[in-house]
Structures are given as structure tokens and as C-alpha cells.
Amino acid sequence: MKTNPVKGMKDFLPEETRLRDYVRGVILDTYRSSGFERVSTPILEDMENLNKSEGGDNLNLIFKVLKRGEKLDEALESKDPDALCDMGLRYDLTLPLARFYAANREALPRVFKVIQTDRVYRAERPQKGRLREFVQCDIDILGDDSPQAEMELIDVTARALISLGFKGFTVNVNDRRILRGMLEGMGFVPASIESVCVSFDKLDKIGISGVCAELAEKGCPAEAVDCLKGWLEKGDLSLEAVGQYYSDAEVTSRVEGIVSTANALSEGNYTAVFDASLTRGQGYYTGCVFEIRLEGYPGAIAGGGRYDRMIGKFTGTDTPAVGFSIGFERICQILSEQGFSVPGEQRLALLYKDDAPFADVLIRAGELRRDYSVTLLKQKKLSKQLSQLESQGFSFAAFYDTGDIKPLGADKHNG
Amino acid sequence: MKTNPVKGMKDFLPEETRLRDYVRGVILDTYRSSGFERVSTPILEDMENLNKSEGGDNLNLIFKVLKRGEKLDEALESKDPDALCDMGLRYDLTLPLARFYAANREALPRVFKVIQTDRVYRAERPQKGRLREFVQCDIDILGDDSPQAEMELIDVTARALISLGFKGFTVNVNDRRILRGMLEGMGFVPASIESVCVSFDKLDKIGISGVCAELAEKGCPAEAVDCLKGWLEKGDLSLEAVGQYYSDAEVTSRVEGIVSTANALSEGNYTAVFDASLTRGQGYYTGCVFEIRLEGYPGAIAGGGRYDRMIGKFTGTDTPAVGFSIGFERICQILSEQGFSVPGEQRLALLYKDDAPFADVLIRAGELRRDYSVTLLKQKKLSKQLSQLESQGFSFAAFYDTGDIKPLGADKHNG
Numbered sequence: 001m002k003t004n005p006v007k008g009m010k011d012f013l014p015e016e017t018r019l020r021d022y023v024r025g026v027i028l029d030t031y032r033s034s035g036f037e038r039v040s041t042p043i044l045e046d047m048e049n050l051n052k053s054e055g056g057d058n059l060n061l062i063f064k065v066l067k068r069g070e071k072l073d074e075a076l077e078s079k080d081p082d083a084l085c086d087m088g089l090r091y092d093l094t095l096p097l098a099r100f101y102a103a104n105r106e107a108l109p110r111v112f113k114v115i116q117t118d119r120v121y122r123a124e125r126p127q128k129g130r131l132r133e134f135v136q137c138d139i140d141i142l143g144d145d146s147p148q149a150e151m152e153l154i155d156v157t158a159r160a161l162i163s164l165g166f167k168g169f170t171v172n173v174n175d176r177r178i179l180r181g182m183l184e185g186m187g188f189v190p191a192s193i194e195s196v197c198v199s200f201d202k203l204d205k206i207g208i209s210g211v212c213a214e215l216a217e218k219g220c221p222a223e224a225v226d227c228l229k230g231w232l233e234k235g236d237l238s239l240e241a242v243g244q245y246y247s248d249a250e251v252t253s254r255v256e257g258i259v260s261t262a263n264a265l266s267e268g269n270y271t272a273v274f275d276a277s278l279t280r281g282q283g284y285y286t287g288c289v290f291e292i293r294l295e296g297y298p299g300a301i302a303g304g305g306r307y308d309r310m311i312g313k314f315t316g317t318d319t320p321a322v323g324f325s326i327g328f329e330r331i332c333q334i335l336s337e338q339g340f341s342v343p344g345e346q347r348l349a350l351l352y353k354d355d356a357p358f359a360d361v362l363i364r365a366g367e368l369r370r371d372y373s374v375t376l377l378k379q380k381k382l383s384k385q386l387s388q389l390e391s392q393g394f395s396f397a398a399f400y401d402t403g404d405i406k407p408l409g410a411d412k413h414n415g
Numbered sequence: 416m417k418t419n420p421v422k423g424m425k426d427f428l429p430e431e432t433r434l435r436d437y438v439r440g441v442i443l444d445t446y447r448s449s450g451f452e453r454v455s456t457p458i459l460e461d462m463e464n465l466n467k468s469e470g471g472d473n474l475n476l477i478f479k480v481l482k483r484g485e486k487l488d489e490a491l492e493s494k495d496p497d498a499l500c501d502m503g504l505r506y507d508l509t510l511p512l513a514r515f516y517a518a519n520r521e522a523l524p525r526v527f528k529v530i531q532t533d534r535v536y537r538a539e540r541p542q543k544g545r546l547r548e549f550v551q552c553d554i555d556i557l558g559d560d561s562p563q564a565e566m567e568l569i570d571v572t573a574r575a576l577i578s579l580g581f582k583g584f585t586v587n588v589n590d591r592r593i594l595r596g597m598l599e600g601m602g603f604v605p606a607s608i609e610s611v612c613v614s615f616d617k618l619d620k621i622g623i624s625g626v627c628a629e630l631a632e633k634g635c636p637a638e639a640v641d642c643l644k645g646w647l648e649k650g651d652l653s654l655e656a657v658g659q660y661y662s663d664a665e666v667t668s669r670v671e672g673i674v675s676t677a678n679a680l681s682e683g684n685y686t687a688v689f690d691a692s693l694t695r696g697q698g699y700y701t702g703c704v705f706e707i708r709l710e711g712y713p714g715a716i717a718g719g720g721r722y723d724r725m726i727g728k729f730t731g732t733d734t735p736a737v738g739f740s741i742g743f744e745r746i747c748q749i750l751s752e753q754g755f756s757v758p759g760e761q762r763l764a765l766l767y768k769d770d771a772p773f774a775d776v777l778i779r780a781g782e783l784r785r786d787y788s789v790t791l792l793k794q795k796k797l798s799k800q801l802s803q804l805e806s807q808g809f810s811f812a813a814f815y816d817t818g819d820i821k822p823l824g825a826d827k828h829n830g
Contacts, residue, residue: 003517003729003730009457011518011519012454012456014454014529017455021453034780034789035788039427040432043534044421044548049417063459063483066480066481068538081491084481087421102416103418103420104426107428113790114429148791151777155777261777359676365449375528376449378561392524
């Protein structure tokens with residue numbers, strides 16, 4: 001039998017899991033103390049819903065689940081591969097949330113501030129070094145179309161990162177309407193903008209020339225591609241530099257308000273900036289989009305935006321919605337690289353001999369558990385066992401037969 | 416688009432999720448303070464591993480994931496439905512743990528005490544009222560063949576349940592070797608015992624006559640079926656009553672020790688008994704099996720046993736292993752039916768007017784967050800909003816413009 005996890009997915013050892021549980025706990029505490037409430041949805045979603053979800057490139061990365069029983073027999077006869085599957089593993093937490101809200105809105109507050117921390121799945125090529133199963137930590141505000149919703153999401157997300165020790169990060173902000181207006185102003189065809197954005201979103205990975213080559217390949221007007229190229233090469237991504245192509249005052253002042261509020265709250269921990277090149281891949285965003293970047297680490301550590309038209313697809317009536325998602329795997333990876341150590345409790349090993357009355361050993365363990373996290377272990381050759389315990393991170397060894405408690409590693413601390 | 420979750424799976428609302436998170440937290444705290452460490456494995460496992468895993472009936476309930484790309488094209492041409500899938504959703508946490516241990520054993524302590532709390536999947540018929548996606552909370556001890564391992568798992572699991580307020584439950588204990596010996600003693604053919612156990616395990620659901628009919632249908636010797644029937648009808652499932660069919664002293668005294676240790680630790684909270692009819696469905700159990708039942712609720716709320724030969728299938732060398740799994744969904748359902756209320760923090764709603772400077776509102780929220788969980792909300796028509804907040808479980812409303820903090824529902828408490 002195969003011992004490795006399936007391709008592109010990962011086993012997490014106790015030490016890694018301890019870090020992950022700690023990080024998740026800090027993020028959840030921040031979210032909860034800010035009045036957000038967690039919900040949970042199944043990992044599987046209806047395949048039709050997924051296909052209609054405007055998830056951009058992610059739609060090509062869905063793991064699909066085979067039908068069962070008679071439905072499978074029928075599908076096998078039809079010889080249509082698309083008919084084989086009726087469900088898929090979710091690629092993000094936003095589509096499931098929109099479905100959840102549509103199904104349960106009668107039972108939810110009018111402005112719903114919601115947490116999701118859960119696994120999502122994308123069949124990325126493993127050579128990219130990306131995991132195919134990963135955790136996202138999302139907060140969303142549903143039912144509020146004011147810019148205060150964006151401001152609050154940025155504040156809460158930034159505080160979660162600060163609580164984990166992150167500093168000096170950048171919050172990049174843009175608005176899909178500005179992006180679209182700018183691209184149309186440069187001469188891209190309105191109907192092609194979604195596709196142009198998908199290419200533009202790769203700026204980080206394939207550079208200016210890569211993006212422009214891809215746009216040319218997609219048949220975009222040469223003048224528009226040249227105009228974008230020239231503008232990008234200037235390197236000024238400010239709101240002023242966008243002005244020649246787009247200048248709707250209501251939209252631009254909204255973005256300015258979001259950026260300035262974030263800066264007013266940062267206490268020097270981060271900087272918020274307008275970034276005209278910021279796209280975010282998903283096709284479902286309708287307004288403000290934002291992400292957080294950390295100097296020295298490629299890619300974003302958090303990303304989100306406003307998607308005011310997704311819930312309406314389920315309910316028939318649009319409901320304003322905006323979300324911010326922390327890239328949990330990225331955060332854990334960075335903390336691990338930085339040698340972050342989880343604040344831990346005092347771990348004690350209670351050693352007992354083979355012939356000890358085990359009910360009494362367990363009772364003694366219960367007493368010690370008032371002060372320590374207690375691991376029961378059979379007593380072995382003592383000097384070797386004590387040094388093993390120390391290297392495994394135990395602070396104390398207790399002996400059932402004598403009642404003694406011995407601190408471990410004390411010599412080192414004194415030396 | 417469809418708003419319901421996929422068939423047999425469930426959305427969890429904020430109140431349900433609050434209960435689930437609380438229950439999971441209490442269980443995890445108990446496990447961790449007893450020296451167990453959490454690990455995490457992917458939800459997908461290799462299809463071949465799953466097929467070879469001796470999971471009994473569960474093997475018929477696996478959700479399978481379609482191959483992708485060229486491998487799918489090849490499989491479609493072969494017209495073999497089994498070739499379409501290379502991965503499946505795990506049906507329990509035991510097979511993934513055995514694979515995990517085999518892959519990582521060099522990095523793990525020799526006796527490994529491990530926690531898993533995670534989602535598993537079984538394509539049960541929805542009319543059974545069972546969920547197809549559900550959470551299990553498992554502890555396992557790997558590398559210890561002594562009965563102390565069973566004793567410790569029972570102690571820890573019972574303490575987790577007691578911490579959640581459960582009392583008066585029963586811990587049923589048996590040993591597969593006793594069960595097998597007894598059935599062979601009654602005249603069942605050794606090679607058929609696994610299949611006999613699968614039927615015997617349904618005793619709860621289909622009764623004595625149902626089990627015996629199923630065994631007859633499977634072609635078991637009529638005398639053996641009659642013998643089992645007569646023995647079951649007597650209703651004595653004690654170790655003494657088994658004595659006429661099976662009496663290996665080493666095995667029976669081992670079980671007796673486990674039962675008596677559990678009783679010595681129960682402090683009146685539970686009773687441990689030997690139960691000769693206890694099977695547990697999985698084919699992989701090799702020795703002691705146990706489960707916990709709560710009077711008035713059908714089925715088990717926790718179950719487990721020893722599976723000393725599963726890890727060897729991965730490594731070539733057998734490693735003793737024993738696990739105990741809490742049926743998380745069952746526990747949450749029972750607590751919810753009992754009207755259990757999660758001990759909560761003080762929730763405060765900070766109300767602000769549309770024209771308030773929002774950065775300052777967020778700063779005020781941060782100050783209040785030292786003492787409360789703070790939810791920001793726009794101020795509406797006040798009397799209606801305050802009664803809504805009260806019904807949503809808020810204890811306080813604070814007003815940004817005046818700085819006042821008003822307790823909610825105080826009148827009721829005084830009246």
C-alpha cells in the first residue's frame with residue numbers, strides 16, 4: 001500500500017499541526033471578538049453551481065466526484081464525460097457562502113458578519129509548489145453596501161495578522177470599476193474585459209511583456225496592448241495616473257476613503273495604498289478589491305473584494321457582499337520559516353513501571369493535570385528516556401512510584 | 416442555481432456552529448491535557464489504499480474522485496468504470512492514520528499518542544437520517560500492545576464526555592478474539608467469521624431474528640445459527656456465559672482488567688461492562704473493541720478498538736495500534752436536543768450613525784474590545800433595533816456618538 005499522501009496534498013506532523021492550530025486560534029479569536037460568527041458548509045458543492053460561479057481559472061481546477069448507483073450506470077451509457085459527475089470539491093469559500101446565505105437568509109441578521117475557516121481544493125499542477133488542499137480563513141459582510149464594510153474587513157484582517165506578529169505589510173486597494181474603466185479607456189473591448197483581467201492578474205508571475213504577449217494572443221487590439229504596456233512601464237499605479245483613462249468621482253473618492261481609513265488605523269503596523277494594477281483573479285468581483293502583501297515574500301498573504309451580484313444569482317435579488325480571505329497556508333509557511341515558536345503549556349511525562357496499578361496511575365495523572373499537560377509513559381532505561389523526553393519538549397518528568405517531579409533541561413538553563 | 420446543500424450534507428448556522436466549536440474545543444482540551452497531539456491528513460486518499468482497507472460495509476459508501484487530464488482520457492477509452500477514479504474521500508480517520516504513521520514513523524515518538532478531529536464521508540442512503548459528511552474525534556495510541564493503552568483511551572474519552580456534561584453512560588467492552596472463538600465454538604466456519612460479524616453487528620438495528628435470517632441467507636450452518644439464536648435469546652452477554660464456547664485465560668483476563676480499571680476510575684459517572692454481542696463493524700479490528708452508549712439514545716456515541724495489523728500492511732512490520740472515536744455529530748445532536756447552552760462571552764453592539772468618522776468608530780471598538788466581543792452596526796430606529804439585538808443575544812448596546820453603554824434585557828432580569 002502507498003504511504004505518501006495523494007499528489008499535491010500534505011500530512012501535517014504534530015509540531016506543524018500545533019503551529020497551524022495556534023494560528024487558526026489567533027485568527028478566529030480576532031474575528032470573533034470583532035462580532036463575526038462562524039458558519040460551516042459541506043466540502044462538496046453541486047457541480048452546476050460550481051460551473052456557473054465565475055471562478056476564473058479555478059473552474060479548470062475542480063476535483064469532481066463520480067455519480068453513484070443507477071445515475072452512474074446511466075451516465076456511463078451516455079458516454080458524455082461531463083455527465084459522470086454531479087458534485088465537486090469547492091475551490092473557495094465564497095460560492096458556498098453565497099449559496100448558504102440564499103438558503104438560510106430568513107434566519108440570519110440583516111447585516112450578516114460571518115467567519116469561515118475551512119479546507120478548499122484546487123487541482124493545481126504540483127510543480128508550482130502549491131498545495132491542492134489548503135485552508136482559507138475568510139470573513140465576509142453580507143447586506144451592507146457602504147464602504148464601512150470594506151474598512152472593517154481590512155481593520156479586522158490586519159489586526160489578525162498583527163496578533164500573529166506580522167508588521168510592515170502593505171494593503172493594496174483597487175476597484176474593479178476603475179480597472180474596467182481604465183482598460184476600456186485604453187481601447188480594450190468592453191466584452192473582453194473579464195478575459196483581459198485574467199491575463200492582467202498574472203503580472204506578478206509573467207511580467208509586463210508576458211501579460212502583453214498573452215493579451216495579443218487573445219486578439220486584443222494592438223493599440224490597447226501598447227497603451228497598457230507604456231502605462232505599466234512608467235510604473236506609476238496611483239489614482240492620479242489612472243485619471244487620464246477613468247475619473248468617476250464617486251468611485252474614486254470611495255476608494256480614497258477606504259485607503260485613508262486603513263492608514264488612520266494602522267498605528268505604523270502597515271501601509272494602505274491604491275494600486276491600479278491590482279486585479280484579483282476571480283470573475284465575480286464587482287467593486288473594491290484588496291490584498292495584503294509582505295515585503296520579501298512573493299504573492300499576497302490575504303485577498304478579497306466586493307461581489308455584489310453573486311447572491312442574486314441564487315435568490316433573484318442582489319445582496320451586497322464583500323469578503324477578505326487570509327491565505328492560511330502562506331501565513332503558516334512564513335511563520336515556520338521565521339522559526340516562530342508556539343507559546344505552549346508545561347508538558348509533564350508521568351513515568352510508571354509495568355507492574356504499577358494502572359487505575360491508580362491514571363488517578364495520579366488526573367491530579368497532576370490540574371497544573372500540567374500530562375503524558376503517561378512506561379518507565380524505560382532512565383538516562384536515555386529523560387534525554388529523549390527533553391528533546392521532545394517535555395519540561396518535567398514525574399515518577400509514579402516515588403512521587404518525585406524532576407524538571408528537565410535544568411542543567412542547560414543553569415549553564 | 417440550487418440553494419440547498421448537496422444531498423445528505425448540511426449547512427451549519429451560527430448558533431449550531433457555536434455549539435460544534437465549543438464541543439470540539441472541550442474534547443480537544445481533554446485530549447491535549449492528556450498528552451495526545453493532533454495531526455492532520457488530506458481528506459482524499461488513494462483509491463487502492465481505500466479498497467484494501469478492510470472497512471467492511473463502508474467500502475461500498477466511498478465517494479470517488481474522477482481522474483483528470485490525460486489519465487481521464489485513457490480511462491474513458493478503456494470503458495472500465497473502476498479505472499475512472501484514482502482517489503476517494505476517506506470514510507474514517509483510521510486508515511489515513513495508519514498511512515500517516517507508516518510515512519512519518521521516523522519522526523514520531525516510539526509510543527505515539529495522537530488526536531484527529533476531522534471530516535469523513537460515507538454515501539449512506541439519506542433516508543437513514545444520517546449525514547454523508549460528518550466529523551469524528553479520534554484518539555489513538557500506536558506502538559503500545561499493553562492493555563494500559565485501552566485503559567487510557569477509555570479514561571480520556573470518558574473524561575471528554577463528562578466535561579461535556581454526560582453522565583450515566585455505559586462503556587461496553589469485548590475482544591474480537593473472544594467473539595471469533597465464541598462464534599467458531601458455536602459452529603460457524605472460521606473463514607466466514609468476518610462476514611458473520613458484519614451481520615452480527617446489525618443486532619441493534621434488525622434484532623435477533625434479523626441477524627439469524629441474514630446469517631442463514633449467507634449459507635451459515637443451520638446448527639450454528641440456531642445455537643447463536645438460543646444463546647442471544649437467553650440475554651446473558653457476560654464473560655461467564657461465553658465460557659462454554661471460549662475460555663483463553665490470557666485474553667479473558669486482559670478484558671477483565673480493562674473493564675475493572677474503567678470502573679475503578681468512573682467515580683459513578685459511568686459503568687463499564689463486558690458485552691459478548693459487541694462487534695463494531697470494521698473488519699480491521701484484531702483484539703479489544705469497545706463503545707459507549709447513553710441510555711435513551713439508540714446507537715453508540717463513541718466506538719473503537721485494537722487494530723494491530725493495519726500499519727503492517729503499509730510498513731511490512733506489524734505495529735500495535737488502538738483507537739477510540741467520539742461520534743461528534745451524535746454528541747452535538749444530543750446536546751442540542753437537551754437544550755444545552757454554550758457558555759458565552761459578553762457581546763456588545765457598538766452603534767454608529769452613518770456620518771460618524773469611521774476610523775474613530777473602529778478605534779472606539781478596539782477600546783471596548785478589551786472587555787467585550789464587539790459587533791459594529793449602523794444605528795437604526797432605536798427601539799426596534801435594541802429589541803432585535805436583545806433577541807440576537809447581545810448583552811449591551813454602546814452608542815458611538817454619546818459614549819453611553821446600555822445593558823440589554825435588564826428589565827426582564829429585574830422583573
